[in-house]
Amino acid sequence: xxxxxxxxxxxxxxxxxxxxxxxxxxxxxxxxxxxxxxxxxxxxxxxxxxxxxxxxxxxxxxxxxxxxxxxxxxxxxxxxxxxxxxxxxxxxxxxxxxxxxxxxxxxxxxxx
Amino acid sequence: xxxxxxxxxxxxxxxxxxxxxxxxxxxxxxxxxxxxxxxxxxxxxxxxxxxxxxxxxxxxxxxxxxxxxxxxxxxxxxxxxxxxxxxxxxxxxxxxxxxxxxxxxxxxxxxxxx
Numbered sequence: 001x002x003x004x005x006x007x008x009x010x011x012x013x014x015x016x017x018x019x020x021x022x023x024x025x026x027x028x029x030x031x032x033x034x035x036x037x038x039x040x041x042x043x044x045x046x047x048x049x050x051x052x053x054x055x056x057x058x059x060x061x062x063x064x065x066x067x068x069x070x071x072x073x074x075x076x077x078x079x080x081x082x083x084x085x086x087x088x089x090x091x092x093x094x095x096x097x098x099x100x101x102x103x104x105x106x107x108x109x110x111x112x
Numbered sequence: 113x114x115x116x117x118x119x120x121x122x123x124x125x126x127x128x129x130x131x132x133x134x135x136x137x138x139x140x141x142x143x144x145x146x147x148x149x150x151x152x153x154x155x156x157x158x159x160x161x162x163x164x165x166x167x168x169x170x171x172x173x174x175x176x177x178x179x180x181x182x183x184x185x186x187x188x189x190x191x192x193x194x195x196x197x198x199x200x201x202x203x204x205x206x207x208x209x210x211x212x213x214x215x216x217x218x219x220x221x222x223x224x225x226x
Contacts, residue, residue, distance in 0.1 A: 004154075032212050043116070043203050043217030044155065051212070089154050097211040099145055099168060102154030 002027045004103035006090055012109045013080055021075040021106045023090030031097075033066055033073050036089040038105065044089055048075075080110045114138065116218035118204050124224045125194045133189045133221045135204030145215060146179055146189050147203040155203050161187060194225045 005024045013019050023033070032051045036044035050057045050066045050073065057064045063076040077084050087107050091100040117136045125131050137144050143162055147155035148171075157171040163184035172179070176195075181187040191198055201222050205215040 034214065041219070043205070043219050044215075046214035046216070049212065049214060091154075093211060094157060094168075098143060098162075099157040099160045099171075100155075100215065101157065102147075104152070104154050 006103040007106040010107040019077040019080050023073040030092045034091045038087045082110050118218040130192045135187045137206030141206035142209045143207045145205045149201045196225050199225045
């Protein structure tokens with residue numbers, strides 16, 4: 001069956017460091033992968049989309065890599081700030097190509 | 113407002129009651145999705161509309177769940193004879209069109225069945 005796995009443990013890092021979150025998947029051949037941020041009591045917010053023919057994508061302090069051989073995406077936040085504390089969700093398209101299958105998310109806590 | 117809105121934000125229902133959850137997508141967005149999110153889990157797909165057509169309802173957990181989008185805009189998710197296991201946050205999302213499009217989520221409706 002199709003599975004998406006994200007770091008199960010919460011990630012605690014110090015302000016200013018780089019946070020790296022992992023998303024591994026099995027039984028998928030995704031055309032693209034998305035990352036979302038979710039704060040408590042709110043819906044997910046879209047951050048980045050990376051396509052299968054893109055190795056890396058950047059947006060401000062965010063960087064995503066996509067390795068279709070390893071079946072893995074890495075999500076980096078450089079120069080992390082306490083405001084980056086949230087849950088980060090990895091998502092792949094379901095068979096329909098439209099709806100998304102989400103991982104459980106990784107909770108990130110950035111301390112001053 | 114420019115975002116996706118959902119109402120009510122919180123709903124408490126007694127077991128066996130019917131509930132209706134509303135979603136107002138971003139104006140002009142063709143695609144609309146419903147997801148269910150249990151505590152500590154990622155959102156799980158329930159159903160997908162393209163305009164007024166329900167193209168995929170494979171994620172609906174039982175025939176007690178029903179969704180509609182009659183005019184291709186506002187959508188309602190209805191749950192009949194609610195059970196305790198239906199307690200979750202129900203998220204609505206919309207997107208402009210097509211696959212590989214980012215989805216814009218509403219704040220969700222937290223349903224508690226007692």
